[in-house]
Amino acid sequence: MTNTSPAPDDQVADAVKGNWVDTLAPAATRPYLRLSRADRPIGTWLLLIPCWWGLTLAMIHDQSASWHDAWIAIGCAAGAWLMRGAGCTWNDITDRDYDGQVERTRSRPIPAGQVTVRGAVIWMCVQALIAFCILLTFHINAILLGVLALVPVAIYPFAKRFTWWPQVFLGLAFNWGALLAWTAHTGKLEAPAVVLYLAGIAWTLFYDTIYAHQDTEDDALIGIKSTARLFGENTAPWLRRFLMATVGLMGIAVVFSAIDDASILAMVIALGGPWAMGWHMAWQLRGLDIEDADKCLQLFRVNRDTGMIPLVFFCVALFV
Structure with a gap:
């Protein structure tokens, strides 16, 4: 089972085919960019989108926007790329012994022998330090939140070893930007951002959970826990619960954000965001086949579009 040979042409098995890292990046940089998942951009989007949610709802909340908000949006984009890269590098460092035993991950740079652990640690620190420099341009309370975000990031790679719910820890880390961007705009953390x-x-x-269904067989053999393994054939009902929680909580966050200063029309438009997002998630459920790893990966990747849907509604509501 422990086959650590790299994928053909040293590509990572689940990377987007023909991606810029494998086709355009200098050869010496490719292993490090693969560590950062630069060849799999969906994770950066999933980290960034909650930042933009938080920023736009904060602007709806106090009905103000400035050029600094444009910088917050850009800074969050750069920070998401960097911190997603640093987090993934940390994940691969801690999981290096497990990754070599899983079909989908054995071609990653560390188990494939493309990068040493020491080199990965240095690369992780470089990415985190650049991200910290960007963070320093935000409000002090946002800076403090950004530093605190390192806690769930550090814990997540170990979560699948002690809980069936590691996806909760991923959620804690990946959605922190909603808190940070709101605070970067308003200067304080408030209830709508928490919701x-x-x-x-x-x-x-x-x-x-959809993503984790790609690895359930290998995970079972090596003792890795996940909600995919926990739910098994009951995955679809659980995903419907998560869908309803997403739509309901986001709807509450919109109401809390808009109720004081925004117009009724702006609130109605903004509420269309979670409603439309829910329909997109329902469409994913209709196409889900937990036995088809390729389909699970395809559905996971379309969640960039899922997250962008409410953002469009929030932006329209901001200018009403």
């Missing part, structure tokens, strides 16, 4: 954060966690449970 939005909870909505994001429910969404993460939805999409990452």
Whole structure:
């Protein structure tokens, strides 16, 4: 079972075919960019989108926007790329012994022998330090939140070893940007951002349970826990619960954000966001086949579009 040979042409098995890392990046940088999942951009989107949710709802909340908000949006994008890369590098460092035993992950740079652990640690620190420099341009309370975000990031790779719900820890880490971006705009953490954060966690449970179904057989053999293994054939009912929690909590966050200063029309438009997002998640459920790993990966990747749907509604509501 322990086959650590790299994928053909040293590509990672579940990378997007013909991606820019494998086709355009200098050869010496490719292993490190693969560590950062630069060849699999969906994770960056899933980390970034809650940031933009939080920023746009914060602007709806106080009916104000400035050029600094444009920088917050750009800074969050750069920070998401960097911290997703640092987090994935940390994940691969801690999981290096497990990854070599799983079909989908054995071609990753560390088990494939493309990068040493020491090199991965240095690369992780470089990414995190650059992200911290960006964070320093935000409000002090947002900076403190950004530092605190390292806690769930550090814990997540170990969660699948002690709980059947590691996707909760991923949700805690991946949706932190909703809290941070709201605070970067307003200067303080408020209830709508917390409710939005909870909505994001429910969404993460939805999409990452689908993702985890790719590895259930290998995970069972090596003792890795996941909601996919926990739910098994009952996955669809659980995903419907996560769908309802996502839509309901996001709807509450919208109402809390808009009720004081936004117009009724703006609130109605913004509420269309979670409603439309829920329909997109329902469409995913209709096409789900937990026995088809390729289909699970395809559905996981479309969650970039799922998350962008409410953002479009929020942006329209902001200018009403």
